[in-house]
């Protein structure tokens with residue numbers, strides 16, 4: 050009845066009303082379409098979110114705890130071991146804090162070990178996911194049960210050395226011993242290792258990052274320290290990683306309380322930047338000279354570096370660090386132009402006659418650090434009122450030169466650029482200290498004056 054009346058009214062208004070109605074529905078359908086579009090967009094992105102959270106490893110405390118629990122069960126069953134296991138599984142000296150990162154199976158979590166903040170890492174979640182040592186399998190098939198299964202360390206050193214050679218493309222040489230590979234707490238008396246010890250060591254050696262960090266431990270301060278291990282998990286020192294969104298890259302204010310300069314004054318953030326920069330230069334120098342081969346960092350960004358309390362810089366993500374022989378393998382690609390020869394931050398030239406990239410890197414660690422890190426720090430916008438100081442102007446120029454110079458093979462050129470920067474930064478640190486001192490003296494003088502006035 051209502052409908053009939055409305056229809057009648059509509060008809061009564063005639064053609065004009067119809068057109069109005071048409072325009073209105075058209076506008077309304079446009080709005081409706083927009084709403085529908087928005088809804089389906091929301092729905093799809095929601096679906097995508099659910100999908101990614103369900104199918105990628107989502108980092109949860111519950112999952113972390115379950116992983117550590119499994120680790121401890123296997124420790125108690127005698128399948129794996131390590132110098133961290135007792136504290137983690139029995140004594141309760143390792144306190145889980147939070148998970149940092151789960152991706153592609155890699156597990157990274159933060160914990161406190163006897164008061165020391167650590168990061169627990171493993172490339173794969175499960176111990177059983179790692180390859181078993183062929184030597185142990187052989188023993189199984191040989192079936193000599195009852196005989197105490199112990200292996201000579203020499204065999205294992207041989208296996209481990211060839212493994213490291215494969216992973217790092219590096220001749221580890223005669224210096225590589227088991228204690229160096231696995232920390233110190235192996236049984237000292239015995240010349241033999243238990244099955245759990247070998248299996249654990251083998252799981253660790255399969256992880257490039259572990260192998261790399263271990264080989265580097267005694268050679269440099271500029272990588273994270275490995276503090277211990279339990280099964281396939283290893284502990285490295287917890288460091289304050291850099292972040293791209295912070296102009297200072299590192300949250301330096303965290304450190305200012307614990308840090309004093311030589312004169313005992315508290316350092317401000319701007320005082321700290323040149324000190325951290327000097328540590329970067331020191332790292333560049335070490336990575337060029339200290340090992341049997343030049344070490345190339347091909348993924349240089351704030352997130353991949355961290356600083357310690359004493360402001361030394363350490364590389365924390367070494368997945369893209371390669372020694373010279375491996376670097377050459379990586380760079381030697383077919384190419385038609387130079388762009389084909391860029392491997393992240395490591396670049397070489399295309400030889401267009403042979404259509405092959407040069408095996409030597411064209412740029413250097415220093416060039417990339419200048420471009421991606423120093424330029425942020427020593428730009429006029431960040432420095433503010435300090436930017437006009439002659440030393441700062443010179444430093445900006447030096448950083449710019451450094452960022453633009455592709456002097457890969459010319460080590461002398463790189464060396465000179467580094468020394469120039471080092472000189473300027475050292476001067477800057479000294480100048481700041483001098484400023485602090487004179488300000489302190491001024492304050493002291495004023496204090497005397499006011500004291501005399503009263």
Ligand SMILES: Nc1ncnc2c1ncn2[C@@H]1O[C@H](COP(=O)(O)OP(=O)(O)O)[C@@H](O)[C@H]1O
Pocket residue numbers: 149150152155157168273285286287288289290352355365366367368
């Ligand atoms: N030593 C460390 N101290 C503090 N945080 C760390 C440390 N090592 C790794 N992390 C954190 O864990 C994250 C992932 O670790 P990382 O080894 O870099 O994984 P990936 O190599 O897959 O990027 C890093 O982004 C960093 O925030």
Ligand SMILES: *[C@@H]1O[C@H](CO)[C@@H](O)[C@H](O)[C@H]1NC(C)=O
Pocket residue numbers: 154174175178
């Ligand atoms: C690890 O082991 C657990 C229990 O055995 C299993 O549920 C899980 O799927 C395994 N994870 C991987 C990545 O193999």
Ligand SMILES: *[C@@H]1O[C@H](CO)[C@@H](O)[C@H](O)[C@H]1NC(C)=O
Pocket residue numbers: 221222223224341
């Ligand atoms: C072995 O280590 C010693 C010092 O620890 C060093 O002088 C020597 O060059 C190293 N040898 C090799 C082959 O790396």
Ligand SMILES: *[C@@H]1O[C@H](CO)[C@@H](O)[C@H](O)[C@H]1NC(C)=O
Pocket residue numbers: 383
């Ligand atoms: C590179 O080029 C050579 C011949 O020019 C060819 O044989 C080879 O397969 C190419 N390699 C790759 C990875 O494309």
